Amino acid sequence: MELLSPATLRFIAAHREDDVQRLALSAGKHDDVDLPAALGQIAAWQTARRKLPSWAATDGLLFPPRLAMEQCSSETTARYKARLAERLAGGGTLVDLTGGFGVDFAFMAKAFTKAVYVERQEVLCQVARHNFPLLGIARAQVVCGEAEDFLTNMPHADLIYLDPARRDDHGRRTFAIADCTPDVAALSPRLLQKAGHVVVKLSPMLDWHKAAADLGHHVAEIHIVATANECKELLLVMRATHQGEPLLTCVNDDQETALPADGAAQTFENVGYDGQQYLFEPNAALMKAGCFAWLGNTFGLNILDPNSHLFAGNDSCPAFPGRRFRIKSVSTMNKKQLRTALRDISQANVSVRNFPLSAQDLRQRLKLRDGGDTYIFGTTCRKAGHIVFVCKKTS
Numbered sequence: 001m002e003l004l005s006p007a008t009l010r011f012i013a014a015h016r017e018d019d020v021q022r023l024a025l026s027a028g029k030h031d032d033v034d035l036p037a038a039l040g041q042i043a044a045w046q047t048a049r050r051k052l053p054s055w056a057a058t059d060g061l062l063f064p065p066r067l068a069m070e071q072c073s074s075e076t077t078a079r080y081k082a083r084l085a086e087r088l089a090g091g092g093t094l095v096d097l098t099g100g101f102g103v104d105f106a107f108m109a110k111a112f113t114k115a116v117y118v119e120r121q122e123v124l125c126q127v128a129r130h131n132f133p134l135l136g137i138a139r140a141q142v143v144c145g146e147a148e149d150f151l152t153n154m155p156h157a158d159l160i161y162l163d164p165a166r167r168d169d170h171g172r173r174t175f176a177i178a179d180c181t182p183d184v185a186a187l188s189p190r191l192l193q194k195a196g197h198v199v200v201k202l203s204p205m206l207d208w209h210k211a212a213a214d215l216g217h218h219v220a221e222i223h224i225v226a227t228a229n230e231c232k233e234l235l236l237v238m239r240a241t242h243q244g245e246p247l248l249t250c251v252n253d254d255q256e257t258a259l260p261a262d263g264a265a266q267t268f269e270n271v272g273y274d275g276q277q278y279l280f281e282p283n284a285a286l287m288k289a290g291c292f293a294w295l296g297n298t299f300g301l302n303i304l305d306p307n308s309h310l311f312a313g314n315d316s317c318p319a320f321p322g323r324r325f326r327i328k329s330v331s332t333m334n335k336k337q338l339r340t341a342l343r344d345i346s347q348a349n350v351s352v353r354n355f356p357l358s359a360q361d362l363r364q365r366l367k368l369r370d371g372g373d374t375y376i377f378g379t380t381c382r383k384a385g386h387i388v389f390v391c392k393k394t395s
Helices: 006-015 020-024 035-051 066-071 075-089 103-109 122-134 147-153 184-194 208-215 284-289 292-299 335-341 359-366
Strands: 093-096 114-119 141-144 157-162 195-202 219-227 230-238 247-252 255-259 278-282 311-313 322-332 347-353 369-381 385-393
Touching: 006 035, 020 035, 035 066, 075 103, 075 157, 075 195, 075 219, 075 230, 093 103, 103 114, 103 122, 103 157, 114 122, 122 141, 147 184, 157 184, 184 195, 184 208, 184 230, 208 219, 208 230, 219 284, 230 284, 247 284, 255 284, 278 292, 292 311, 322 335, 322 369, 335 385, 347 359, 359 369
Parallel strands: 093 114, 093 157, 114 141, 157 195, 219 247, 347 369
Antiparallel strands: 195 230, 219 230, 247 255, 278 311, 278 322, 322 385, 369 385
């Protein structure tokens, strides 16, 4: 990436909060400005303001092409990986074999004595060389090259990190480990020879059981990472010396839940709704983990139905990792019961789980506007069948 001219930099600084499409129409008015480059930087900064607020607040940073900006980690997930990397091997040597925009690398590198960034695209390496000193990582080594080539000749490291590209040569999304670049499953023997710990970031679309199976018995830890109740990443930690089942950790913002190795294999102790006062919905990471029996057994709750993934209890259970609701009324789909349950309610947040109608269809059936402070769940309970809960969210 060529350095931007002073005029282009001034234009970016003056207009970075402006509408990019409108700025594009002013091309003829700024002959001394590289307008395409400026517009790309402004659009990326506006994305960074939401996704990477501390970077958006750092003067002088350059941003990468659009695809790299879309694919990079958010600041929230990067900070989680930084804590994980520090716990595993802080103070040693870090090698990031798939550097990209360098977000994960930059947050992790500060906990290591030596940090090496490897990236196949020269434009991203140029961005990294420019940005890392501004981010306080002046001693980082930037290497432009293929991950496989660097891996062959690199000295032993304490931690190798990879975020394999999840797009094919035609730009289409891929999800299977074998379809990503590089193929971590094929490289895993060499990776484990070269580092004490290997951390792999994968698509949250993957089934974590299969991902762990694909990478073999050296998978020591599995981390399902969500932010704002949306799954963002699947992280697998491999160690050559590991034996036994991997540990599973589910993270949603400040909620972090460690599950035992048999968490996904437990059976349900209490099933059905027995008039309890509170309704519970696990956070997105735990939904992805699928350890529903463990959740109910650990917190002493009834699961409404093994396929409904909602829980009920008589205690507000402040430690429950998810959303908690006070049940105001319960109704079958009988019209008379529904009218009674929804008396004086014209607006609600409607969700469904294991229910014959979509949320939109149920909202229309109930003639409700979206939003407000009332929450309605359409679901299925063992014995009771299809029922509707009218709730208020607890603090």
